Amino acid sequence: MELINQIAAIPLFEGLPPDQLKDLARIVVTKVIKRGQMIFSEGDEGTGFYVLISGRVKIFKLAPDGKEQILHIPVPGEPFGEVPVFAGERFPAYAEALEDSRSLFFPRSAFVSLVKRNPALTLNMMAVLARRLRRFTTMIENLSLKEVPGRLAAHFLYLSERKEGAGELRLDISKNQLASLLGTIPETLSRILARMAKEGLIETVGQRQIRILNRAGLEALAEGGKRLS
Amino acid sequence: MELINQIAAIPLFEGLPPDQLKDLARIVVTKVIKRGQMIFSEGDEGTGFYVLISGRVKIFKLAPDGKEQILHIPVPGEPFGEVPVFAGERFPAYAEALEDSRSLFFPRSAFVSLVKRNPALTLNMMAVLARRLRRFTTMIENLSLKEVPGRLAAHFLYLSERKEGAGELRLDISKNQLASLLGTIPETLSRILARMAKEGLIETVGQRQIRILNRAGLEALAEGGKRLS
DNA sequence: CGTGCGCTTGACTTTTTTCAATAAAGGTGG
DNA sequence: CCACCTTTATTGAAAAAAGTCAAGCGCACG
Structure with missing residues (x-):
């Protein structure tokens, strides 16, 4: 059976x-x-x-x-x-x-x-x-109170919590889908990933792999205590 | 008892x-x-x-x-x-x-x-x-897929559904609170109310009373089929 | 009677989207 | 296995939407 x-x-x-x-x-x-x-x-x-x-x-x-x-x-x-x-x-x-x-x-x-x-x-x-x-309240909070960089940072931190301890994480959806999940569009997502990389917060490995280089920086972004230049 | x-x-x-x-x-x-x-x-x-x-x-x-x-x-x-x-x-x-x-x-x-x-x-x-x-999914949809005028229009239509048939409706919260409910700030809300009034969609009676003048126009706004100029 | 808070309006800045073009990737059928 | 074609991703320039800062009005409440 x-x-x-x-x-x-x-x-x-x-x-x-x-x-x-x-x-x-x-x-x-x-x-x-x-x-x-x-x-x-x-x-x-x-x-x-x-x-x-x-x-x-x-x-x-x-x-x-x-x-x-x-x-x-x-x-x-x-x-x-x-x-x-x-x-x-x-x-x-x-x-x-x-x-x-x-x-x-x-x-x-x-x-x-x-x-x-x-x-x-x-x-x-x-x-x-x-x-x-509970998840939906967080989603509403993110959409309303955070800008896109903050939402993305929060998402990376969320993913890294539920995976292995390494700072490496694999996106299990396409970037188009990720944009749609974060309430934005692919162009904006692409630009923000580039800015995060330039600031040394993350490193992109291939298209679906992200390495977190500066967790504290991401946390500051997610909490609104910092901005991307 | x-x-x-x-x-x-x-x-x-x-x-x-x-x-x-x-x-x-x-x-x-x-x-x-x-x-x-x-x-x-x-x-x-x-x-x-x-x-x-x-x-x-x-x-x-x-x-x-x-x-x-x-x-x-x-x-x-x-x-x-x-x-x-x-x-x-x-x-x-x-x-x-x-x-x-x-x-x-x-x-x-x-x-x-x-x-x-x-x-x-x-x-x-x-x-x-x-x-x-169900309500939270609608809220997420509104925050992500509608602009503030659309959210406001949808809110007015929602209020008018659950009240008497007349096109008159009373806001039961302050405009500051309404802005916070719609995911925006009081200044933006104020401007959009003014624009809606200028376009003849609504009329404001005192500070907490709204009269709907053009329901179809509000519906078009809420569905994204129209914009405020 | 004054103070404060809610509300409005203006000028300006920032963020995000839109439009357009290009590049890269992935799958399909030959 | 390769060429083609569709989808996915990136980048630039311009436009639009919303937020910030600042000032001023008016009503309510103490």
């Missing part, structure tokens, strides 16, 4: 008794998504939520002129599209695969009835929602 | 059986907050959450230079400060009373044990979190 093991490995379902894992396995649908394919659109009816198993997807908002703001890039094991399960019925954003991906889809009604019977699952799901709220 | 009635009137607790309302009444603490008083600060340990009963509070982020970004202004009956109950333990933002206010405080552990026993309460709380996520 490959499927049951996959479900059991999802943090959201940690602590569920085996029989309830089996219940989940009965209602779940595996979805395979090709790179570039849309998973859902803003305004679509949300009849359930997803958990990313492998690959990479982006959750984003879209302006009429085509500009995107990425809200979230789930890591494997993380749920997405869960808001309409609990309020509002429709997806508040778009989801598209950045790479060929695989996810599990949990239909709403079966999941809700499971929630009703299982307090541990309830608390896990609330923790997921609360963590995402 | 004034208190029980107040608790029963809170949407979050809708559908709770009387004995559980009594449980809540036993653990709840009434907090009276004076205008200008801090309720909690970012980083404080969150030992429970609040429900606003009367008055007005702002939930906001603070930049080192003192600039504020308001995240949320709960209406009476709405909970706030609930994120640390479910994840992370510390408040992600500041809360301060804009007017003399009264709120109920629910200690975390007692509330969590109640959640575990009550599926309806669970689903209500998840709906609260999911709705807030």
Whole structure:
């Protein structure tokens, strides 16, 4: 039962008794998504939520002129599209695969009835929602109170925290996507990377590798205590 | 039993059986907050959450230079400060009373044990979190993809939806606070209001009253299909 | 009655975007 | 394996949007 093991490995379902894992396995649908394919659109009816198993997807908002703001890039094991399960019925954003991906889809009604019977699952799901709220408040803070160099510095520091201790970090998305995640455009991002390098804060190795040379400098930038010249 | 009635009137607790309302009444603490008083600060340990009963509070982020970004202004009956109950333990933002206010405080552990026993309460709380996520995604979208005139137009339309049908609407916060809610500064807000009035989109009546003269124009602004000259 | 705070307006600066051109990279099919 | 073509990234110059600094008005509150 490959499927049951996959479900059991999802943090959201940690602590569920085996029989309830089996219940989940009965209602779940595996979805395979090709790179570039849309998973859902803003305004679509949300009849359930997803958990990313492998690959990479982006959750984003879209302006009429085509500009995107990425809200979230789930890591494997993380749920997405869960808001309409609990309020509002429709997806508040778009989801598209950045790479060929695989996810599990949990239909709403079966999941809700499971929630009703299982307090541990309830608390896990609330923790997921609360963590995402926390990240969004940080995002709002960054967009509103920091300039682009500060946002970028904060992002580098964030990445370096969750990776190995070395000052080397690998961007797992393209610079276009990174710009969209930071609420700016590729040209601006490119210029700011160049300025950071010129000031000796970072060094770029290839296109997707960044080495942090001056962590304190980045922290000062992220906190607004310093500017790039 | 004034208190029980107040608790029963809170949407979050809708559908709770009387004995559980009594449980809540036993653990709840009434907090009276004076205008200008801090309720909690970012980083404080969150030992429970609040429900606003009367008055007005702002939930906001603070930049080192003192600039504020308001995240949320709960209406009476709405909970706030609930994120640390479910994840992370510390408040992600500041809360301060804009007017003399009264709120109920629910200690975390007692509330969590109640959640575990009550599926309806669970689903209500998840709906609260999911709705807030939805609002934050809209906020991120506005900050990133709209310019200030578009954000202001969207805000007016939002206010006019939840009030009476007339094109007249009353701002319930100062323009300084409104600027902070929209992610800008009072000077910019002032200029844009003047431009909107000059273009015949709105008319300002006194300092806190706005009359919408051209709803379609505001909608075009909010959708990015038009610009102020 | 004065002081202070909220609000407005002007002039200027800074930041970011836009438009355009070019260069580099990556994947596909021959 | 290479040539081609689309996507991704960089750089420059100009424009636009928003923020800063400063001054002044008016109303409310003590």
